[in-house]
Amino acid sequence: MVKKLPKTDVVIVGVGWGGGIIASELTKQGLNVVGLEKGQERETEDYYMAHDELRYAVRYELMSDLSKETLTFRGNEKMRALPMRQYGSFLLGDGVGGAGVHWNGQTFRFLPYDFEIRTRTIERYGKDKIPADMTIQDWGITYDEIEPYYDKFEKMAGISGEENPLGGKRSNKYPTKPMLHSPQMKMFKQATESLNYHPYTIPSANLSENYTNPDGISRAACQYCAFCERFGCEYGAKADPVVTVIPIAKNTGKFDLRTHSWVRRVLHKDGKATGVLYTDVTTGEEIEQPADMVVLTSYVFNNVKLLLNSEIGRPYNPSTGRGVIGKNYAYQIIKGSATGFFEDKKFNNFAGAGSLGMVIDDFNGDNFDHSDVNFLHGGYLSLTQTGKRPIQSNPIPADSPTWGKEFKQNSMKYINKTLSIGAMGASLPFKQHYLDLDPMYKDAFGDPLIRMTYDFKDQDRELAKFTATKAKEILKEMGADRIDAMEELGPYEINTYQTTHNTGGVIMGGDPETSAVNNYSQMWDMDNLFVVGASSFPHNSGYNPTDTVGALAYRAAEGIVKYSKNGGQLA
Amino acid sequence: MAEDNHNEEEKLDKDSLSRRKFLRNSGFAVGGLAVGGVLGSVIPWGNEEKEQQQAANETKNFNQALMNFNQVEFQVVEAATERIFPEDDLGPGAKSLGVAFYIDHQLAGSYGFNARDYMNPPFFHGEKTQGYQGRLKRREIFRIGIREMQNYSHEKFEKGFTDLTAEEQDTVLTDFAEDNVNLTTISASGFFNLIRSMTLEGVYSDPLYGGNRNMEGWKMRDYPGDQMNYTKVIESEEFQQIEPRSLRDHM
Numbered sequence: 001m002v003k004k005l006p007k008t009d010v011v012i013v014g015v016g017w018g019g020g021i022i023a024s025e026l027t028k029q030g031l032n033v034v035g036l037e038k039g040q041e042r043e044t045e046d047y048y049m050a051h052d053e054l055r056y057a058v059r060y061e062l063m064s065d066l067s068k069e070t071l072t073f074r075g076n077e078k079m080r081a082l083p084m085r086q087y088g089s090f091l092l093g094d095g096v097g098g099a100g101v102h103w104n105g106q107t108f109r110f111l112p113y114d115f116e117i118r119t120r121t122i123e124r125y126g127k128d129k130i131p132a133d134m135t136i137q138d139w140g141i142t143y144d145e146i147e148p149y150y151d152k153f154e155k156m157a158g159i160s161g162e163e164n165p166l167g168g169k170r171s172n173k174y175p176t177k178p179m180l181h182s183p184q185m186k187m188f189k190q191a192t193e194s195l196n197y198h199p200y201t202i203p204s205a206n207l208s209e210n211y212t213n214p215d216g217i218s219r220a221a222c223q224y225c226a227f228c229e230r231f232g233c234e235y236g237a238k239a240d241p242v243v244t245v246i247p248i249a250k251n252t253g254k255f256d257l258r259t260h261s262w263v264r265r266v267l268h269k270d271g272k273a274t275g276v277l278y279t280d281v282t283t284g285e286e287i288e289q290p291a292d293m294v295v296l297t298s299y300v301f302n303n304v305k306l307l308l309n310s311e312i313g314r315p316y317n318p319s320t321g322r323g324v325i326g327k328n329y330a331y332q333i334i335k336g337s338a339t340g341f342f343e344d345k346k347f348n349n350f351a352g353a354g355s356l357g358m359v360i361d362d363f364n365g366d367n368f369d370h371s372d373v374n375f376l377h378g379g380y381l382s383l384t385q386t387g388k389r390p391i392q393s394n395p396i397p398a399d400s401p402t403w404g405k406e407f408k409q410n411s412m413k414y415i416n417k418t419l420s421i422g423a424m425g426a427s428l429p430f431k432q433h434y435l436d437l438d439p440m441y442k443d444a445f446g447d448p449l450i451r452m453t454y455d456f457k458d459q460d461r462e463l464a465k466f467t468a469t470k471a472k473e474i475l476k477e478m479g480a481d482r483i484d485a486m487e488e489l490g491p492y493e494i495n496t497y498q499t500t501h502n503t504g505g506v507i508m509g510g511d512p513e514t515s516a517v518n519n520y521s522q523m524w525d526m527d528n529l530f531v532v533g534a535s536s537f538p539h540n541s542g543y544n545p546t547d548t549v550g551a552l553a554y555r556a557a558e559g560i561v562k563y564s565k566n567g568g569q570l571a
Numbered sequence: 572m573a574e575d576n577h578n579e580e581e582k583l584d585k586d587s588l589s590r591r592k593f594l595r596n597s598g599f600a601v602g603g604l605a606v607g608g609v610l611g612s613v614i615p616w617g618n619e620e621k622e623q624q625q626a627a628n629e630t631k632n633f634n635q636a637l638m639n640f641n642q643v644e645f646q647v648v649e650a651a652t653e654r655i656f657p658e659d660d661l662g663p664g665a666k667s668l669g670v671a672f673y674i675d676h677q678l679a680g681s682y683g684f685n686a687r688d689y690m691n692p693p694f695f696h697g698e699k700t701q702g703y704q705g706r707l708k709r710r711e712i713f714r715i716g717i718r719e720m721q722n723y724s725h726e727k728f729e730k731g732f733t734d735l736t737a738e739e740q741d742t743v744l745t746d747f748a749e750d751n752v753n754l755t756t757i758s759a760s761g762f763f764n765l766i767r768s769m770t771l772e773g774v775y776s777d778p779l780y781g782g783n784r785n786m787e788g789w790k791m792r793d794y795p796g797d798q799m800n801y802t803k804v805i806e807s808e809e810f811q812q813i814e815p816r817s818l819r820d821h822m
Contacts, residue, residue, distance in 0.1 A: 049818055051797035054776035059682065070689040075700055082697040082704055085689045180805045223800035346810040350794055351801035390775035390794050403655040403748075403767050404741065412661055412792045416810065441691065495702030 002277065004288045008034045008256070010560065011276055011291035013263045013306065014298030016098020017546065018532040018553045020241030021153075022295055023249035023257075024215070025557035031564060032254050034289055036261040036278055039064070039095030042242050047234035050227060053389040057230040062102045064092040068444040071301050073494045075455040076432065077318065083441050083449065088495035090502055091230070092299060096259060097242040099299065099500060100546070104229045104354030104386060105205030105238050107159045108543035109150050109551075111365035112143035112168045117539065120366060121376060129376065133431040134459065135321070135328055136376070137538050140510035140571070141519040143168045146551050153550030154203075157239035158211035158219065161203030166361040179208045179222070179356050184347055184419055188358045188383040191477035197362040202382065203547075204355030205239035215248045226387020228354025238354065261287075264445055266294055266310040266529065273312075273529040279445060293560060295530045296506075297553070301450045303535040304435045304505035309447055313506075313516055313525050316434050318453070324516040325506060326435040329454060330540040332501040333379065333425030335489055336464030338471035339395060339418055340480025346416045349388040357384035363470055364542040365426075375462040379425035379542030381470055388415060395420075398484040421474050423467030426542040427503070430457055435505045455492045464489040501545050503537040508552075510571075518571035520559030521552060527569060532556045634781055635672050638679035639710060644717050645671055650733045651720070652770040654740050662791040663784070670773030673782030674713075677769065683710035707757060709765065716747075716762035723752055777818050789815045797821070 010026055012019045015037040023033050055061045072081035093099030113120050116138050121130060130136060151171050153159075161174040178201035181189070185201075192199040206222035213219075222237040236243040249255035265277040267288065275290035296303045307313050307325050316327040359382035361367055370376060394411040395418040401407045438451035456464075468486040475483045509515025512524035521536055523529040532553050534545045541548075559570045637645055649671035658664030665671070677683060685708045697704040707715070720743060724732040727746075728739050735743065746752050748763040773782030775789065777797070783789065789796050796815035804811045 049821060052777055052779075052818060054772055054780060058772060058776075060687070065687050066689045067687055073701055075698065079698065080695060082695060082701045083689045083691070084701075085703055086685075088702055180802075182805050183808050224802055224805050225798065225800055348801070348804050348807060348811055351804045351811075356805075390789065390792060391772050394771065403744075403770075405657050405659055408656055408659065408664075409661065415792050415794075440693070491700050493700040493702075495700070 002286045002288050004290070007275070007290040007292070008032050009291065009564065010034070010293045010295060011036065011289050012295045012297055013266075013276060014038075014098060014296070014302065015096050015241070015246065015257060016093060016297065016299075017100040017241050017550055018297030018556075019295070020097070020100070020245035020249070021156075021550060021553040022297060022532065022557045022560065023255050024245040025554065026560060027249045027252040027254040029561050030254070031561070033249065033256070034291065035249075035255060035257040036263050036276065036289070037096050037257065037259050038262040038281065039259065041259050042096045042101060042232065044232070044234060044236050044243060047232040050231045050234055051225070053391050056227075057389060058391055060087050060091060060230070062094060062230065062232065063087060064094040069449070071450040071452055072438040072441050073452045073454070075453075075491060077453060081438055081451045081453070084494050086495070087497075089493065089498050090500040091497075092301075092500075096246065096257070097240050100239075100241045101232050102230050103205075103238075103546060104544075106355045106357075106384075106544040107154065107157065107161075107203045107205050107547045108380070109164075109167060110143075110541040110543060110548050111361075111367070113365040114539070114541045115139040115141055115143050115146065117377070124366065125370060129370070131459065134376075135429045135431055137507075137509055137514060139519070139538055140508055140515065145519070146548075146555065147171055149551035149554040150547060152554045153547060156213050156215065156244055157205050157550070158207050158213055159203050159205055159239075159547075160208035160355075162201050164200050164203075164361060165198040166364070166367050174203060175213075176208050176211050179204050179206065179353065180224070181358075182348070182351075182356070182385055184349075184383060184385055185356070185358045187419075187478045188421075188474065191474050192358075192360050195474065195477055197360045199358050199360050202355050202357040202359050202384065204353070205546075206233075206353045206355045207237045207239075213244065215244075217244055217247065219243060222353050224351055224353045224356065226350060226352045226389070229386055262445070263298075263306065264309070264447060266296070266306055266312060268310065268312060268526065268529075271526060273526055293528045293530070293564065295532060295556070295560065297532045300502045300505055300533060300535045301435065301452075303531050303533055305437070305447070305450045307506065307531070308437050312529065313523065315436065318432055318434050321431055324514065327516075328429035328504040328507045328538055329433045329435050329452060330427040330429050330503045330537070331454065331492075332427050332499045332540055333456070333460045333464050333467075333489075334423060334499050335486050336379070336423040336425055336467035336471070337421060338468055338475055338483055338485035339420045340475035340478060341397065341414060341482040341484075342417050342419065342479065343481045347419065349385070349393075349416050349418075352385035352387035354386050355384075356386065357382050359383075363467065373462065373466060375459045375466065377426035377428060377539075377542060378463065379423045379467050381467060381474065382422050382424065383419060384422060390415075397482065419475070419478070419480075421471035423464070423471060424542050424544065425460070425463045425467055427501075427540040428459055429504060429539050456489055461489045501534070501540060503534040503540040503545060506531045506535040507538045508536040509538060518569065519555065520570045521556035522559055522563070522570050524569075527567065528563065530556050530560055634676075635669065637675050639675045639683065640671075640678075640713075644714070645675060646733050647717050647720060647731075648674055648713075648766070650740060651744060651766060652773070654737065654744055655767055655770045656774055663787050665770055665774060667784065668774055668788055669782045669784045670770055673773030673776070673780055674766075674769050676781050677772075678710040678713055683713075684708055703761070705757070705761075712757050712762055712765060715757050716766070719752065719754055719757070719759070719762075720747065723747075779818055786815045786817055
C-alpha cells in the first residue's frame with residue numbers, strides 16, 4: 001500500500017551539490033521544494049573526531065553502504081559483469097551533502113575547447129584525427145555561455161585562487177586570494193617556469209581567508225590540517241553543501257528535506273513526470289511524492305539507474321550507437337604520474353589541504369599541438385599537498401620490497417623525501433563504454449544494479465604515457481635524485497583507487513537524437529524532468545569536475561524557474 | 572615514573588586547553604548564518620579532573636585481550652605481522668605496537684563480517700580487474716589463512732609457524748605473497764595482502780584502535796598525528812618536528 005502525499009512544486013532526488021544548489025535557488029524564488037536523500041543528516045559537529053585515517057579514509061565512513069547498493073563492472077561486452085563488492089577505483093558519497101562533503105575542493109573550470117570539442121578538433125586537425133569509435137560531441141553550450149554560472153558557483157563557495165594563464169576568460173577574479181605556497185609548491189613553480197610552462201595556484205574550495213558569500217554565509221579560513229579528501233571539515237572551511245546552500249534553502253521555510261528516503265522510480269504519465277516513488281528506509285514504507293517538476297541530482301550512476309528503471313528516455317544501444325540513456329560513460333586518466341625522491345631534503349609532507357598545490361595547463365585540452373601525438377585532449381599536471389597520512393602513504397622505490405625490514409626502512413626514510421607530480425587526464429567517450437541495467441544483480445529493494453562496461457583505450461594509454469613523461473621532466477628540473485614514473489597504463493581495474501570523477505550517461509547537447517538533456521539539464525523527452533550532475537558531461541575534461549557540476553546546476557535552477565512560469569522546452 | 576606521567580599529563584592538559592581556546596576562537600562567524608567551524612558547544616568543558624583520575628586508574632590495558640582469535644591464532648598473527656613490520660634500530664615492530672590485538676579487534680567487528688560490502692550471490696570467479704569476488708568474510712579468510720600457514724610451515728620445515736626462525740618465517744610469507752602455495756578455499760596472496768594491509772593499519776591508525784602503542788608508529792616517521800592546524804608549518808623551509816597527538820586529546 002503506497003502512501004500518497006500532497007503535491008509539491010518540485011521534488012529533488014539526492015541532496016548533494018546539485019540538489020543543494022537547486023533547492024536554494026528555487027526556494028529563494030518562492031517555489032516549494034521537497035528534497036529526498038537516501039542517506040543521513042550531516043553536520044559540522046559530526047567531524048569533531050574526523051582526524052581518523054582508519055575510520056574515514058580506509059573504512060570509508062562517509063561513503064555509501066555497498067551492502068545495500070553497488071554497481072557491476074566488466075571491461076567489455078564479452079565478459080560477465082560482476083559486482084563491485086568492495087570500494088576501490090572510486091568512492092560513492094552518502095548522506096546530506098553527498099560527495100560534496102568528502103571532496104578535496106579543487107575547483108577548476110573546463111576549457112573553452114571542451115564545450116566545442118568536436119567542432120574545434122575537426123577545425124584544427126581534420127575529421128580523421130578522431131578515431132572511428134570515439135564519440136566526442138559538442139556540449140550544446142559554449143564557454144562564454146556557461147561562464148556566468150561558474151562565476152556564481154565560485155562566489156557561493158568562496159573559491160580561493162589566481163587566474164589560469166591558459167584558461168578561458170573570466171568575468172571576475174576569484175573571490176578570495178590563493179592558498180599559501182609551501183616550499184614544495186615553490187619548487188614546482190620554479191621548475192615549470194624555467195621549462196617555460198605556466199604554473200598557477202590550484203583554485204581551492206578550502207578557504208584561504210575568512211569569507212562571507214553573497215547569500216550571507218560566513219565561513220572560517222582553512223587551517224591546513226591535512227584531513228580533506230574522504231573527511232568532513234570540522235571548521236566549515238571547505239565549501240560543502242551543508243555549510244553553504246542547504247542552510248539558505250532551509251531558511252526560506254520552503255525546503256522540506258527528508259533523509260533516509262530512497263527514491264526508486266520517477267513516476268510519469270503521458271510524457272510528463274508526475275512525482276517519485278520512494279521507500280522510507282527506516283520503516284520500509286513506500287511513499288509517493290507527487291510534484292509539478294522532478295529533478296534528479298543524485299550521483300552519475302543513480303541518475304542513470306533511476307531513468308532506466310523508470311523507463312524514461314531511449315536506452316543506449318552500443319551495437320547501433322543509437323539511444324542516449326547510458327551513453328558516453330567516461331572517467332579520468334590519472335595514472336600517468338611520477339614520484340621523485342630527494343635525498344637531501346625533508347619536507348613537511350604531513351601538513352596540507354585538499355586543494356593545496358600548483359598546476360600547469362600547458363598540456364591540457366588543446367593548449368598544445370596534437371599533430372604529432374596519438375591522442376586528443378590532455379590533462380593538467382600538478383603538485384598537490386593534501387597531507388601524507390601514514391596508513392595510505394608509504395612511498396618506496398619501485399623495485400624495492402613491499403614488506404619486511406627494507407620496506408620499513410624505506411618507507412620511514414622517504415615519507416618526507418618524496419614528491420609526486422600527478423596528472424588529471426581527460427577521459428574521452430567511446431561507443432563501447434556505457435551504462436545499462438545489470439541482468440542479474442539487484443540492490444536492497446530488488447531493483448537492478450547499474451552495469452558499467454568500460455576499459456582503457458589506446459587514446460588513454462598514449463595520454464597516460466605522455467603525462468608521465470612530462471611529470472618526469474618536471475621532477476628532474478626540480479632536482480629529484482631518483483624518479484619512478486608510470487610506464488604502462490594497463491587495464492582499467494575497479495579495485496584500485498584512482499578518482500571519483502565518473503561522468504556521462506545522461507549527456508547534454510544541442511540535438512535530441514544524440515543527447516538526453518538540453519543545456520538547462522532538461523530532458524528532451526520529458527519537459528518537466530531535469531537531470532543534473534556530471535551525468536550530463538558528454539566527456540570528462542582534464543580537470544576535477546565539481547566547478548562544472550555546480551555551474552550546470554545553477555543554470556538548471558534558472559531553467560526550472562523559467563519552466564515553472566512558462567513551461568515548454570527551454571533550449 | 573609516576574611523577575613523569577603526572578608531568579606529561581599536566582603538559583597535555585595545558586596543550587589541550589590552549590587547543591580548545593584556539594578552536595573557540597576559530598569558530599568564526601559574522602552576520603548572516605553562522606555555519607562554519609567546530610562550534611564551542613560541542614567541546615566538553617571541565618573534564619580535566621576526570622582525565623587525571625582516569626590516567627591514575629590506568630594500571631592495566633584491559634583492551635589487550637582477544638575478541639576473535641584463539642591463543643594460537645593470535646601468536647601466529649603476532650609473529651607474521653612482526654616479520655612484515657619488524658622491530659629495528661628505528662623503533663618498535665608490529666608485536667610491541669599491539670598490531671595483533673588491533674587485527675583481532677577489527678575482525679570481531681563490522682570489518683571482519685564484511686558488513687558494508689556487497690555480499691549477495693551469485694558468486695563467480697572474476698577477472699583480476701573485477702576485484703574480490705569470494706563469498707568468505709575476512710574473519711573466515713583469516714581463520715583459514717592462519718591454518719594454512721601452519722600447515723605449510725609443518726610441510727616445509729616440520730614446525731609450526733611460531734617455532735620457525737625469522738628467515739624461515741619470511742620464506743613462508745614470501746611463498747604466500749607470491750602464490751607459491753596451492754590453496755583451494757582462499758587465495759594465498761589475497762590472504763597475505765590482507766594481513767599486510769592490516770599490519771600497516773595497526774601500526775599507523777590512531778591508538779584508540781589498539782595498535783600504534785603510545786603513538787610509537789607515528790613517532791618513528793615524524794608523523795604528528797591529529798593536529799588542529801598547520802598554518803605556521805605550511806610555508807616553513809625547515810622540517811617541523813612536532814610532538815604527536817591522538818584523538819584521545821579531543822575528549
